[in-house]
Amino acid sequence: MPPAHPFDDDKLKEECGVFGMVGIDDAANFVALGLHALQHRGQEAGGIVAHDPEVGFSQARRFGYVRDNFTSQKLMETLPGSVSIGHVRYSTAGSKGQTAIRDVQPFFGEFSMGGAAIAHNGNITNADALRRELIDRGSIFQSTSDSECIIHLMARSMGQTIPDRMEEALRKVEGAFSVVAMTRTKLIGVRDPLGVRPLVLGKLGDGYALSSETCALDIIGADFVREIKPGEMVVITERGVQSSFPFRPRPSRFCIFEHVYFSRPDSILGGRSVYETRRQIGVELAREAPVEADIVCPVPDGGTPAAIGYSQESGIQYAMGISRNQYIGRTFIEPTEQIRNMGVRLKLNINRALVAGKRVILVDDSVVRGTTSMKLKDMLLDAGASEVHYRIASPPTEWPCFYGVDTPERDKLLAANMTEDEMRDHLGVTSLKFVSLDGLYRAAGEAKGRDNAQPQYCDACFSGQYPVEPSDMINKGFEMKTAAE
Numbered sequence: 001m002p003p004a005h006p007f008d009d010d011k012l013k014e015e016c017g018v019f020g021m022v023g024i025d026d027a028a029n030f031v032a033l034g035l036h037a038l039q040h041r042g043q044e045a046g047g048i049v050a051h052d053p054e055v056g057f058s059q060a061r062r063f064g065y066v067r068d069n070f071t072s073q074k075l076m077e078t079l080p081g082s083v084s085i086g087h088v089r090y091s092t093a094g095s096k097g098q099t100a101i102r103d104v105q106p107f108f109g110e111f112s113m114g115g116a117a118i119a120h121n122g123n124i125t126n127a128d129a130l131r132r133e134l135i136d137r138g139s140i141f142q143s144t145s146d147s148e149c150i151i152h153l154m155a156r157s158m159g160q161t162i163p164d165r166m167e168e169a170l171r172k173v174e175g176a177f178s179v180v181a182m183t184r185t186k187l188i189g190v191r192d193p194l195g196v197r198p199l200v201l202g203k204l205g206d207g208y209a210l211s212s213e214t215c216a217l218d219i220i221g222a223d224f225v226r227e228i229k230p231g232e233m234v235v236i237t238e239r240g241v242q243s244s245f246p247f248r249p250r251p252s253r254f255c256i257f258e259h260v261y262f263s264r265p266d267s268i269l270g271g272r273s274v275y276e277t278r279r280q281i282g283v284e285l286a287r288e289a290p291v292e293a294d295i296v297c298p299v300p301d302g303g304t305p306a307a308i309g310y311s312q313e314s315g316i317q318y319a320m321g322i323s324r325n326q327y328i329g330r331t332f333i334e335p336t337e338q339i340r341n342m343g344v345r346l347k348l349n350i351n352r353a354l355v356a357g358k359r360v361i362l363v364d365d366s367v368v369r370g371t372t373s374m375k376l377k378d379m380l381l382d383a384g385a386s387e388v389h390y391r392i393a394s395p396p397t398e399w400p401c402f403y404g405v406d407t408p409e410r411d412k413l414l415a416a417n418m419t420e421d422e423m424r425d426h427l428g429v430t431s432l433k434f435v436s437l438d439g440l441y442r443a444a445g446e447a448k449g450r451d452n453a454q455p456q457y458c459d460a461c462f463s464g465q466y467p468v469e470p471s472d473m474i475n476k477g478f479e480m481k482t483a484a485e
Contacts, residue, residue: 015197015262015404016105016121017041017212020085020180022187023238024207028079030220031086032070034209037216039066040264041121042090045104046070049117051184052081057115061104082207082238085182087119090406102143109151116154116162118181120147121212122197122404125175128472150179163188163235167246174468176255176403176458178228180210187236194253194467195230196403196458198269201241208236213267224268230254253467255403256457259444260394261302261365262405272445275305280443281393281435282309282363289433290314291389293359297321299376300348302365306393310363321355322348322376344375356384359430366394367423367434368407370414374427387430395437395462396420399481402470407461437462 017038021027028050035046047061048070058079062069066088070076087105106119124130127146130153135141139152153169154162162183167190170177176196181188189210191199202209202222209222217224228234231247255262258269265275285306296316298307301324311318325347360380367373367390377388396415400407410416414423424432437459438449446456460466464481474480 015041015123015406016090016119017088017216018085018119018121018178018180018199018210019087019212019216020083020119020182020187020189020210021204022083022182022185022208022236024204025082026076026080027082027084027207028086029076030204030207030209031084032066032076033220034211034216035070035086035088036066037219037264038088038212041212041262042088044089045101046086046088047104047106047119048079048084048086049106049108049182050079050081050084051115051182053184055080057108057117057184059106059108059117061101063101063104083182083185083187085117085119085180085187087121087180100144103145105145105147107143107145107148107151109155111155111162111165113160113162114184116166116181116183118147118150118166118179120150121178121199122176122192123402124149124173124177125402125468125470125472126173127175128475130172149173162186163233166190167233171247174471176468178212185237188233189228189236190233191228191230193231193247193250194458196253196255196467198254198258198263199228201225201228201234206238208241210234210236213263213269215264215267218266227270251454253455253458255405256440256444256459257394257401257405257461260440265305270445277444278305278365278393279309279312281440282306282311283313284309284439284443285363285391285393285433285435286310286313288436288439289391291361291431291433293361293387293389295319295321295354295358296361296363297355299362299364300324303363303393306365306391307361307363310361310391316361319351319354321351321358321360321380323351324348344372345379348376348379350379350383352383355380358385359387359389360385361389361391362429363391363393365392366397367392367414368397369412370423370427373429377427377429390424390427390429390432392432392434395434395440395459396423397461399461399464400478401461402466402473403458403460403468405461 019034021030049059106117108117124146130149154165157165157168159165177192178197178199179190202217204222235242259277296311298304398416441450
């Protein structure tokens with residue numbers, strides 16, 4: 001794969017997106033539309049599997065965007081049937097940055113009771129240990145993906161049905177998973193006991209859909225029914241939905257960064273509008289970190305709702321001081337080193353007429369390495385801004401994520417190595433403030449903020465408190481947060 005655009009390289013990478021349909025003709029066409037709506041969750045590659053009684057299972061895997069691959073009538077005609085699942089991928093495990101077609105999901109397996117395909121969003125934190133054990137017992141892996149472990153565990157199960165085998169396999173898995181799977185006649189959805197990653201149920205006519213986000217239901221005209229609950233397994237046929245809870249109940253720890261950045265603003269999470277939560281983060285920021293300024297400017301597109309909230313609460317004028325070129329893709333031509341060094345300027349441009357002579361509050365969703373933040377500050381000052389005050393719509397990202405997000409190693413996270421004042425001086429901005437963890441929780445609907453005894457969300461990237469021990473990473477030398485920290 002070509003290198004990511006320099007702007008994208010300073011953002012936490014979306015995990016993956018899953019979508020499935022059952023009980024509707026040409027289900028794969030609906031899956032392709034759903035994946036298009038979930039493209040923000042993974043841009044490296046996508047795949048679709050479908051089943052038709054006369055043709056059997058068929059599948060297609062392609063690199064790149066859904067729009068460039070799964071809009072071809074010729075291709076889609078090779079994926080007939082009334083049940084289908086799909087996946088869009090950003091590699092958080094396996095061969096990062098050098099995706100092979102063998103790593104592109106869904107994965108397919110042929111069992112004694114018939115074939116099954118699975119698509120997985122999340123990350124298995126004991127995948128290395130499982131892989132070694134399975135290989136020692138004779139399994140032959142075809143990919144570098146942690147998700148393939150599930151297929152091999154299912155193959156070794158003695159369960160009498162595919163859902164039984166999947167249940168047994170997932171009992172051995174640690175970490176975060178939202179799984180969409182299919183057999184010849186069934187669509188299956190499973191969410192890990194902590195509910196770290198999202199999964200929702202929709203209905204379209206006589207058919208049903210499973211999706212990572214509600215925005216993908218909207219694109220096909222499906223009605224949102226409900227979220228799949230943490231630890232729940234649903235088995236869906238044309239006759240309806242069967243629900244069970246095969247895992248030991250645990251308090252929910254949904255990923256709070258889904259609210260901050262990953263999910264689309266037009267999605268609904270936990271009964272709350274993602275857009276409204278992000279706008280409310282801006283309100284909390286304005287209350288916690290006021291500053292005298294002339295305009296509030298978002299870093300598009302992630303900082304836009306929070307900037308609107310900051311402006312509304314502070315009374316400072318909102319202005320689109322930065323414009324984004326929507327046509328710069330991940331594969332933008334890079335013929336010379338000089339072009340590569342232009343970096344952020346290829347994607348973002350300053351509106352000089354708006355910012356010249358102004359004290360600018362610049363609102364962004366996060367700071368990871370800080371390279372983009374520094375370049376944007378330089379661009380604003382070059383355009384004549386008199387001051388640049390950074391306001392960040394998430395707490396400092398101090399810890400890597402092991403549950404399905406591609407996070408830099410801790411020594412590359414700016415907030416893990418500097419205090420807030422040191423980051424301000426390093427970035428060269430007039431002031432720098434992050435929303436507090438309590439403020440983030442309040443914006444997400446928890447009136448009392450973060451309950452330190454029992455957090456309502458997974459906020460490990462901010463707090464260092466991991467709800468599931470990342471055993472593989474610990475075995476590789478990762479040091480968990482100590483009491484002193």
